[in-house]
Amino acid sequence: MRNSQSKLIIGIWLLLVGFILILIPFLSEWQSNRDARALEEALSLVADSEQSNIEVNVMGKTMTENELEQVMRLEIPVIDLNQLVLPETTEQNLKVALTQIKKEQVPGEGNFTIAGHRGYRAERHFSRLPEIDKGDTILLHANDKTYKYQVFSTEIIEPTYLEILEDHPFRREITLITCTRGGQERIAVRGTLMNETAALAVGE
Structure with a gap:
């Protein structure tokens, strides 16, 4: 009985590990797409705004107007x-x-x-x-x-x-x-x- 339970637990863990490994690329892609959209929105903000010295948070960091203009x-x-x-x-x-x-x-x-x-x-x-x-x-x-x-x-x-x-x-x-x-x-x-x-x- 214990042997069967051990095999069941190992099987469940293997399924979970496999699921996580499959999920990681999709999570990375989602994060990349989100950052890309944020960057596009920041560039549009700089292009359309009459303000100067704009700073926005993109990709987890603050980018200045000068940095965005280099893109x-x-x-x-x-x-x-x-x-x-x-x-x-x-x-x-x-x-x-x-x-x-x-x-x-x-x-x-x-x-x-x-x-x-x-x-x-x-x-x-x-x-x-x-x-x-x-x-x-x-x-x-x-x-x-x-x-x-x-x-x-x-x-x-x-x-x-x-x-x-x-x-x-x-x-x-x-x-x-x-x-x-x-x-x-x-x-x-x-x-x-x-x-x-x-x-x-x-x-x-």
């Missing part, structure tokens, strides 16, 4: 991507949006680098980055301007190949990086700057 937006029409780009790469930021890899980057200058999680949902992060082909358009919206890039290279690289992030003299590029599905390698999409214009409405 950019990446648009890739061919894969229906429209994601915010945060100025710093941290694990928390990567859960919510795309991030700049190098500090103090300037849009339209050098090699502007952006990282993003692969994600398991088609509309999230860089999940569809592998579908991009040469000639496709990448739009970076920043500082009331839109920077238009044309893809010239898509490749799979090793995580240690950091040279792909370097600037090159007289070249203005963008480099997008995410993991392969297995996570062992990286997918790199590179584009060259075609032109920059006054900011367009997203989707134009």
